[in-house]
Amino acid sequence: MAPVSTxxxxxxxKGLEGIRSEVEGYYRRLxxxxxxxxxEVxxxxxxxxxxxxxxxxxVxxxxxxxxxxxxxxxxGPCVLARADMDALPVREETGLPYASTVTGKDRFGNEFPVMHACGxxxxTAGLLGAARLMASARDMWQGTLEVLFQPGEETGAxxxxxxxxxxxxxxxxxxVALAQHVLPFRAGEVKICPGPFLSSAQLFDITIHGRGAHGSMPEAAIDPVVIAASTVLALxxxxxxxLAAKTPASLTVGKIRAGNAGNVIADTAELQLSTRSYDDGTRAHFEASIRRIVxxxxxxxxxxxxxxxxxxVDTEPVINDPEVSGKVAAAFAEFFGAAYAQTGSATPSEDFPEIPKAFGVPYLYWVIGCTDSALFDSGKDIPTNHSPQFAPALQPTLDTGVQAMVVAFLVWLGKS
Structure with missing residues (x-):
């Protein structure tokens, strides 16, 4: 491969100026x-x-x-880039003129307000913009470009x-496979973490089967609420x-549900918990221990x-390939200058690695900022991903997303 050049x-x-308003239109519509x-029909x-x-x-x-x-x-080489398309069951509270008022049903028929609360x-709009620019400038590159728009990232499926x-x-x-994600740091900035970046995630549904009874006669029951409470503490x-003290890992019981009245001992109790870890050994240990303790x-x-x-849910950790990270980081540093930086590992999770794993190819997953600079410098609370107030700054976030994808594509596909 030739030395990295942007x-x-x-x-x-240069074509971005001419399509910027259309890319912004895609975003507002989505x-x-x-x-x-x-x-996501x-x-x-x-x-x-x-x-x-x-x-x-x-296809x-x-x-x-x-x-x-x-x-x-x-x-020439074949480069695959992925964008996720799905939204979340969250009621939007951003006040944006293009805010969602949509409701939708999950696979069980339950209806929820729906919002793009994760970016x-x-x-999707950024990858569409990059795809259009590449299609309009075929004399500047050679090889094969694949743009993949994925459903159901939030479900892990x-x-x-x-x-x-x-x-x-x-x-x-x-x-090679590429992907990017917005996070609430300063809009216009781009960051790469070589090696382990995002944690794996496991999500477990647990149902404890007891024996119900009148609240005044606990001796006639096997109380699943008490069992659930003991289970939460034991977990x-x-x-x-x-786990070793230096092992980065977490376990959270985020849901407990049982009964309908304070004077009735229920038959069952339900728990839902999630884990985060960065290696397959810890992930396997979590599952075995959860089943044993429960x-x-x-x-x-x-x-x-x-x-x-x-x-x-059982997603793998995101572990960026060091060689791919190095090549794209060099190109980002040249193109973005001081707006590019290396970052460290983080605890969110992603299912993107399933795709490059299936093909047996290396990958890189980077992040771009989406918080308006004035808000970022204000000291005020910044809404994070999954918040009902999450409202990325339209620009320069979208431009940065398009630019980062094009720069990364041409590390492999460019002629210079």
């Missing part, structure tokens, strides 16, 4: 019409329509609503669903007593039916 990117990105995971339709207009081959309906656009431009609308639906047989195998010892506490209470422990 001259090709600077030439391609933000105002969010869709829950694995149900309107979003996927818009993406597929635009990609076809720009000359991409389009639709991968893992429900996944879309991949393929642009072949002569011999996936920025990711989207990437795996695309893989299970034959992704690797339906598109050319890439040489905390996994991190504090089973069973043991219930058995000690004399239950007649073992608890149900169902793992509903």
């Amino acid at each position: 001259s090709d990117a600077q030439t391609v990105l 933000h105002a019409h969010p869709e829950l995971g694995m149900m 309107e979003t996927a339709g818009l993406v597929a329509k635009l990609l076809r207009e720009w000359g991409f081959e389009v 639709e309906g991968i893992g429900t609503t996944g879309v991949v656009g393929i642009l072949r431009n002569g011999p 996936h609308d920025i990711h 989207g990437a795996a669903g695309m893989v299970a639906d034959g992704l690797t047989d339906r598109i050319p195998a890439p040489d 905390q010892t996994i991190v504090s007593r089973e 069973d043991a506490v219930a058995q000690a209470a004399g239950v007649q039916k073992k608890p149900d422990v169902v793992k509903i």
